C-alpha cells in the first residue's frame with residue numbers, strides 16, 4: 001500500500017516536472033544588457049494590451065515578438081502613485097518602503113514649518129503642493145518650507161520625499177556602480193526615486209503636471225516632454241530644465257511614465273457594454289504606442305537596441321473598467337461612520353484611516369461594518385488581519401494606517417463628479433496591469449503565473465550585471481526576478 005502510494009507520488013512528481021519543463025522556459029541567467037529602460041504607462045491594464053493588440057500591428061506587438069509578456073502581473077496595493085512607482089525600482093511594497101500613498105500620514109511627523117513643536121502626527125503630502133510654484137511647468141522644484149518635518153537625532157528636519165523611503169532604489173545601486181541614471185515623472189516630488197541617499201538620479205526631469213490642462217490632448221502634450229527626455233537621454237544629452245546632469249553618457253538605467261492613458265480612462269474610459277476603448281482612450285493608446293516606437297527607433301539609430309532591455313509596466317491600473325460599476329460615496333461619510341476621532345483619512349478608491357487614538361481601532365471597524373451597505377464597503381482590514389495580509393503593523397510602524405477600507409469595485413470615495421474612474425485601491429482593475437520585457441535576444445514567451453511589479457527591480461540589476469541583493473527591499477521581501485530572468 002505505502003509502496004504503491006509512494007510510486008504514485010513519484011510518478012506525479014515526474015509528470016509535474018515533464019509538464020513544467022515543457023511549458024515553462026528556464027530562467028535566462030545568461031541574459032545581460034548594457035541599458036535598461038523601465039517605462040510605466042499609467043493606468044494600462046493587462047486587458048488593454050489585449051485590446052490594443054487586436055487593433056493590428058503596432059510598436060507594442062513588435063516588442064512582444066521578442067519579449068516576455070506577463071499576463072498576470074499585479075502592481076502594489078495601494079499603488080497611487082508613489083508605491084506603484086517605487087515597486088519596480090525598490091523591489092518592495094509599502095510595509096517595507098514605508099511609502100503608502102503620495103498623500104498620507106505619519107504618526108511621528110510634524111506639520112511643515114512647525115519646528116516640530118506640539119504632539120506628533122502629520123499629513124505627509126508629496127504632490128504639486130510642495131513646489132515653489134505649483135502652476136508653473138517648471139515650478140522651481142520643492143520648497144522645503146512645504147515639507148513635513150520630523151526629529152532626526154533630536155533635530156527638527158524637513159523630510160524630502162527621497163528621505164521617506166526606508167530602502168534603497170536600483171538607481172542608487174546603479175550610480176554606486178559608476179553608471180548614470182535618469183528618471184522623469186509628473187512632479188518634483190518624484191525626488192522619491194533618488195532613494196534615501198538622495199543620490200540615485202544622475203538626472204531627474206520633473207515638469208509639473210498640475211501646470212497643464214485636464215484634457216487628453218493636454219496630457220499628450222505633457223507626455224511628449226517625457227518622450228523628449230527619453231530621446232535625449234539615449235543620446236547622452238541633458239534635458240533643458242532637468243535637475244542634475246548625465247555628463248555626456250547615456251544612462252544605464254532610465255525610466256519614467258506616460259499619463260495620457262490614465263487621463264483618458266478617468267475622463268472617457270471604456271464603452272458601456274463592449275468595454276472597448278472610447279475614441280479618446282484609443283487616441284491615448286496610439287500616442288503611447290508611437291512614443292514607444294520613437295524610443296525604439298532612437299535606440300536603433302544609435303546602435304543601442306540590441307543592448308537595451310525595455311520593460312513596460314504600469315505603476316497602477318484604473319477602476320472601474322466597466323462604466324456601469326462606477327459610483328461615488330462621500331469620504332466624509334466614511335470618516336463619520338467610524339464614530340471616533342480620525343487623525344487622517346486618505347480617500348480614493350480606497351480609504352486609509354489613521355485614528356487619533358489607536359485604542360479605538362476595533363470600535364471604529366465595528367462602526368464601519370454596521371454601515372457597510374451604505375458606504376459600499378467590500379472589506380474592512382484592520383488588526384491581526386492587516387498584519388497577516390502583509391501590510392505591516394500600525395502599532396509599531398508610524399506609516400501604516402489603522403484601518404484600510406476597500407470599497408466595492410468601481411466606488412470612489414469622492415464628491416468631485418469629475419471623474420469616471422480612479423486608482424490606488426486593492427481591487428483587480430487597480431492592480432492587474434500591463435507588464436512585458438523586450439529585447440531582440442529574447443524568445444517570445446507568455447508567462448501566465450502571478451507576478452508583482454516589485455519583481456522588475458531584481459531583473460534590472462541582474463540584467464546590468466549587478467547584484468539584486470544589493471536592494472534592501474529585495475532582501476526584506478525575498479523578491480524574485482520575473483520568471484524568464
Ligand SMILES: *[C@@H]1O[C@H](CO)[C@@H](O)[C@H](O)[C@H]1NC(C)=O
Pocket residue numbers: 133134135136137
Ligand atoms: C507661478 O507660475 C505661473 C505660471 O507660470 C505664473 O503666472 C505666476 O506668476 C507664478 N507665480 C509666482 C508667485 O511666481
Ligand SMILES: *[C@@H]1O[C@H](CO)[C@@H](O)[C@H](O)[C@H]1NC(C)=O
Pocket residue numbers: 057058059289290291292293294297
Ligand atoms: C510605431 O512608432 C513609430 C514612431 O513613432 C510610428 O511612426 C509608427 O506609426 C508606429 N506604429 C507602427 C506599427 O510601427
Ligand SMILES: *[C@@H]1O[C@H](CO)[C@@H](O)[C@H](O)[C@H]1NC(C)=O
Pocket residue numbers: 272273323324
Ligand atoms: C450603460 O448602458 C445601460 C443600458 O443601455 C444604461 O442603462 C446605463 O445607464 C449605461 N451606463 C453608463 C455608465 O453609461
Ligand SMILES: *[C@@H]1O[C@H](CO)[C@@H](O)[C@H](O)[C@H]1NC(C)=O
Pocket residue numbers: 330332333336
Ligand atoms: C459628518 O459629520 C459632520 C459633523 O457631525 C456633519 O456636519 C456632516 O454633514 C457629516 N457628513 C456626512 C457626509 O455624513
Ligand SMILES: *[C@@H]1O[C@H](CO)[C@@H](O)[C@H](O)[C@H]1NC(C)=O
Pocket residue numbers: 025028030031032441442443
Ligand atoms: C536568453 O538570453 C540569451 C542571451 O541574450 C539569448 O540569446 C536567448 O535567446 C535567451 N533565451 C530566451 C528563452 O529568451
